[in-house]
Amino acid sequence: xxxxxxxxxxxxxxxxxxxxxxxxxxxxxxxxxxxxxxxxxxxxxxxxxxxxxxxxxxxxxxxxxxxxxxxxxxxxxxxxxxxxxxxxxxxxxxxxxxxxxxxxxxxxxxxxxxxxxxxxxxxxxxxxxxxxxxxxxxxxxxxxxxxxxxxxxxxxxxxxxxxxxxxxxxxxxxxxxxxxxxxxxxxxxxxxxxxxxxxxxxxxxxxxxxxxxxxxxxxxxxxxxxxxxxxxxxxxxx
Numbered sequence: 001x002x003x004x005x006x007x008x009x010x011x012x013x014x015x016x017x018x019x020x021x022x023x024x025x026x027x028x029x030x031x032x033x034x035x036x037x038x039x040x041x042x043x044x045x046x047x048x049x050x051x052x053x054x055x056x057x058x059x060x061x062x063x064x065x066x067x068x069x070x071x072x073x074x075x076x077x078x079x080x081x082x083x084x085x086x087x088x089x090x091x092x093x094x095x096x097x098x099x100x101x102x103x104x105x106x107x108x109x110x111x112x113x114x115x116x117x118x119x120x121x122x123x124x125x126x127x128x129x130x131x132x133x134x135x136x137x138x139x140x141x142x143x144x145x146x147x148x149x150x151x152x153x154x155x156x157x158x159x160x161x162x163x164x165x166x167x168x169x170x171x172x173x174x175x176x177x178x179x180x181x182x183x184x185x186x187x188x189x190x191x192x193x194x195x196x197x198x199x200x201x202x203x204x205x206x207x208x209x210x211x212x213x214x215x216x217x218x219x220x221x222x223x224x225x226x227x228x229x230x231x232x233x234x235x236x237x238x
Contacts, residue, residue: 002059002208005044008197009036009076010068010096011127011173016043017197018051022205024198026050036075055087062204065093066222067135067149068127073221081216090213092204095222096195097149100125101139103199104171108190112169122146122166124159126174134174135224151224154181163187
């Protein structure tokens, strides 16, 4: 049983949740663009103050480890490492898309047609990437990985063979693009599902209880693709 601070910085939403035994005690988030650098540590301190907690009282730090925003993931990793070193606490790494699948299914299980318990339904969390590309993976309703994380360029035939056999629920910031391209009677698209630190505690508690921690000294977020910096237009030919 653990007291865990959960950090989510893989998307434009910056959020933090404090949890005990897999249950959320408190939560902060911001949808303000590029707020991770300014808000993340403030949210952590606010939750500590609200619940009379200090970093040394924690049992672990849970971190969304990608894929997602390059800058956001780096900020989250830096803060998690700093807390781990300063307080001598272990770090738990949560695959971002697995957390998204867990949060979706916990909130929307009753909205899914078919028989999830019979393996008829697959979950496909998607994060928006460039142009028609998404970061995606597939999970069953037990949140077990069926297909690993990939950077996928969406096409009309994407997931066709699986859709012929399963109902697939698409959700996350990339699912709107998928809905424009993937046309199949077994495809279900859910809007408004965004990443949240509240999706992590249940997964983090399981990993904490089994002692599955990441090595903070050598950990790098799962960027999936290399960062490509953009130059201002007036600098391109300067």
